[in-house]
Amino acid sequence: MKYLRFLLGLITAAIIMFAATVAGIICIPQNVFDSNYTSLIQEKFEILKNTNEPKIIMVAGSSSAFGLNQDMLEEKTGYKVANLGLHAGFGHLFVSELAKQGINPGDIVLLGYEYDWQVKYGFTRVGADLIMSGIDDNIGMYRYLPPEILKKCLGYLFTYASQKRNYTPATGIYSREAFDPATGQMTMERDYSIEYNKETHGVVDISNVKISKDSVKYLKEFKKFIEDRGAVVYFVSPPLLEDCIVCDYSEFTKLKELEEEKIGIEYISDPLEYIYPSKYISNSNYHCNSVGADIRTEMLIEDLRDASVIE
Numbered sequence: 001m002k003y004l005r006f007l008l009g010l011i012t013a014a015i016i017m018f019a020a021t022v023a024g025i026i027c028i029p030q031n032v033f034d035s036n037y038t039s040l041i042q043e044k045f046e047i048l049k050n051t052n053e054p055k056i057i058m059v060a061g062s063s064s065a066f067g068l069n070q071d072m073l074e075e076k077t078g079y080k081v082a083n084l085g086l087h088a089g090f091g092h093l094f095v096s097e098l099a100k101q102g103i104n105p106g107d108i109v110l111l112g113y114e115y116d117w118q119v120k121y122g123f124t125r126v127g128a129d130l131i132m133s134g135i136d137d138n139i140g141m142y143r144y145l146p147p148e149i150l151k152k153c154l155g156y157l158f159t160y161a162s163q164k165r166n167y168t169p170a171t172g173i174y175s176r177e178a179f180d181p182a183t184g185q186m187t188m189e190r191d192y193s194i195e196y197n198k199e200t201h202g203v204v205d206i207s208n209v210k211i212s213k214d215s216v217k218y219l220k221e222f223k224k225f226i227e228d229r230g231a232v233v234y235f236v237s238p239p240l241l242e243d244c245i246v247c248d249y250s251e252f253t254k255l256k257e258l259e260e261e262k263i264g265i266e267y268i269s270d271p272l273e274y275i276y277p278s279k280y281i282s283n284s285n286y287h288c289n290s291v292g293a294d295i296r297t298e299m300l301i302e303d304l305r306d307a308s309v310i311e
Contacts, residue, residue: 030137032164037174038134041086044184048082048102055080059099060112061088063238063286069297070185076301077310083184088114089127101144105230112236114286118211123218128156190282190289196243207247209255211262219263237269239276239296244285268307
């Protein structure tokens, strides 16, 4: 009996020491990544949780950080906007799980994922580096994440500690100063257009498009979760630079049809209409400039009206 008590005490002490080590690495020093682009996820998450009136929740990556005029969307629809779009590198699972924490009756959830959500890793890939720098020392956010994300963050812990020691504060378009912290809206002007380079910017290729079983399973469960809370959910298209597309345009239409057939979420956008020339794109294949963001938002509002989601 004494040996058992000793063993339990030893295990308990080891757990406490490990937890203290993890908390110490995450929380000390504080606010290291405060200037970082990804850290705005903290403000976006608070806006989501604290907006109790009917709202539009945008679940996406940077295509909606750079490609949504939230003021216009609020004015034309009468809904508040909680735009979780920030960085697809978080992984679609991360932003989708965060969205669950603020869905209320009467909300409209728009899924504007970039074009890799349908592949096998679409809802299993996790960017632990971006998640941990985004959450920073706001340790309470970790309680909203599923075990598969927590496990990968734990595996990245000591690399994260090194990252904290060597971090240089960020400025410019990829920093907090590019956004209004009260709304999560990007406010830094993007009055330039992309000069596309295949080697620099990459390509988008969804040839022979299919939707993985994992993506179907996750999104069916996500749809049920949303509807059980009295909200509605729709797929919408992200903005995309035409120059970067190397597959036939019909593949985007096929993806829309497959999604509605296999998952059952109404896809209210025509993906082909959201393929933009370079004059509307800023610095990445999915990033609108300021003019492009307004055009994308106007199109989105029309999609919502045409689908009778709003009046």
